[in-house]
Amino acid sequence: MQTYKAQCPICDGQFTLSGIELSEIVSCNECKSRLVIKSIKSDQVQLAEAPAVEEDWGQ
Amino acid sequence: MKSIALLHSTIRGDEKLILEAARRKDVDMKIIDVRTEVLDPYRYEADFDLVLERCISTVKGTHATRFYEAIGIPVINSGTVAAICEDKFLTSLTLLKHKVPTVEFVMVFSLEQALKAIRDMGGFPVIFKPSLGSWGRLLSKVNDIDALETVIEHKDVLGSPQQKAFYIQRYVEKPGRDIRSFVVDGKAICAIYRDSPHWITNTARGGKASNCPITKDLSKISRQASDAVGGGILAMDIFETEEGLKINEINHTMEFKNSEAPTGVSISGAIVDYCIQTLKKL
Structure with missing residues (x-):
């Protein structure tokens, strides 16, 4: 399975991810912030802070 | 293609x-x-x-x-199914219309109406739920008149217009769990028990999932409820009561990732199969 390099936009922690999809919510390995995968290019993913849970989310 | x-x-x-x-x-x-x-x-x-x-x-x-x-x-699922299932009041009305066993409910808009309705339902405790909502958010178990006055005043002062429509359910004493059945095209493909010491059993709130066998009664009520709301891919929250199984809620965009392991059923596979079958009919 391909692995991707990622950097947390909150704490700058660096870690790797695998088996991911665009728009998936992941956690930073270091600061545990909720992050979303914004783009996947080559062996790099770009992460952003995940959107806050909204009132109409989930079932 | x-x-x-x-x-x-x-x-x-x-x-x-x-x-x-x-x-x-x-x-x-x-x-x-x-x-x-x-x-x-x-x-x-x-x-x-x-x-x-x-x-x-x-x-x-x-x-x-x-x-x-x-x-x-x-x-x-279709827009018709979604419209019914996303609205708990409409779900309850639809189930009642189709004679599917469900939890007694009422809709009121004021404290006075709420007091009368609760008396008619047999008294406290009752459950207040937003008609639109999920993950067990803003559920209130109201045990007495003091709590009722507080909940209604808070909703009246702080709530959106939707929060000022009070959907009330009779409180059902559960055996420390409820059932979620996963229903595809009317067939209950698997189910889980959601065990919790709390009266809210959602897995999003810490309820523990374990396999629940598909009994004849569970299969029957799942199909009845699916037919009532229009079919498709549904997850049904079901209470075990002294009068038998009763539907609590129906979810039309169900979450299931924690249920494949305990049931051993590929719910995701069944979803894809249903999509393929639907596509072939187009």
Whole structure:
């Protein structure tokens, strides 16, 4: 399975991810912030802070 | 070749399981983020034939479903099913109309009405729920008049207009658990018990999932409820009561990632199979 390099936009922690999809919510390995995968290019993913849970989310 | 679009507003573990199942079955499933789509009925160009609506946001999912159906692309679940299931009051009314056993309920708009309704239902405790809502948010178990006055005053002062419509359910004493059955095209494919010492048993609130055998009664009520709301892919929250099984709620964009392991059933695979069958009929 391909692995991707990622950097947390909150704490700058660096870690790797695998088996991911665009728009998936992941956690930073270091600061545990909720992050979303914004783009996947080559062996790099770009992460952003995940959107806050909204009132109409989930079932 | 006809294709399916998985419509989402964030990819959860559930959507990943569906995508993995589609890849295993060699099904072309396009991934569409509803937040990047312009739902313009004059210019929208769809390169898919069927939408599987999997938005975590009920509001976005509902609008998108209406849009795709309006431009001639069928959606699983249909807009009619979604409209019933996203609204707990409408779900209850629909189940009652079709004589499907469900938890006694009432809708009121004031403290005075609430007091009368609760007396008529047999007294406290009762459950207040937002008619639109999920993950057990803003549920209140109201044990007495003092709590009732407080809950209603808070909703009246702080709530949105939707929060000022009080959907009240009779409190059901549960055996420390409820049942969630996963129903595809009317058939209960598997079910879990959700055990919790708390009266709210949602797994999103810490309820523990374990396998629940599909009994004749569970299969029957699942099919009855599915037929009542219009079918499709549904998850039903069911209470075990002294009078038998009763439907509590029905979910039309169900979360299931924690239920495949305890049941041993590929719910994601069944979802993809249902999409393939629907696509073949188009």
